[in-house]
Amino acid sequence: MRAADADREAVADRLRVALSEGRLDLHEYDERLQRAYAARTYAELNALLTDLPPVTPAERSAVAPVDPAAPVSDGQPAPAGRGVTARWLAEVWLPYLQVIAVVVTIWAVTSLLSGDLLYFWPVWVAGPWGAVLVVRTVTGLTGGEPRRRAAERERQRQRRRAKRERRSELGSAEPDERDEPAG
Structure with missing residues (x-):
């Protein structure tokens, strides 16, 4: 049988849950x-869902639900928080790693073309920026920033979903011009 847009959206939501649980990589x-x-x-x-476990409602789950906005206890994040922390770390460090890769590549190419090992100037880009990121990472992890960011992302997702639902309800409530007889 042919699937509807709502079915595709439901599968997309289930895949998002699997990503946030760490069952799927990006x-x-x-x-x-x-x-x-x-x-x-x-x-x-x-x-697309055969290798993923079914979603169990939180009230029927044997595992206690994890609140992404809850504080980290004993310095150890909850198991479900690993994916959230990894995503946050990627958001923080990926731009740095990409820029450093470009800068080091430029240095290597210029050194190769000059035939001499040039002064390693990328350290002036990598060093200060890396130090700032280390401080941000430590303060962010100890302050629970990954969980706050995930909770904010989830609130935005819910707002968008509610907005789409309101639009679809309004769209189905208004009579369509094609439904009215020509007069």
């Missing part, structure tokens, strides 16, 4: 998400 999530929105049948959608 690359696999992206691939599955593209396949979900391109799916035409229920079989294609079901194939």
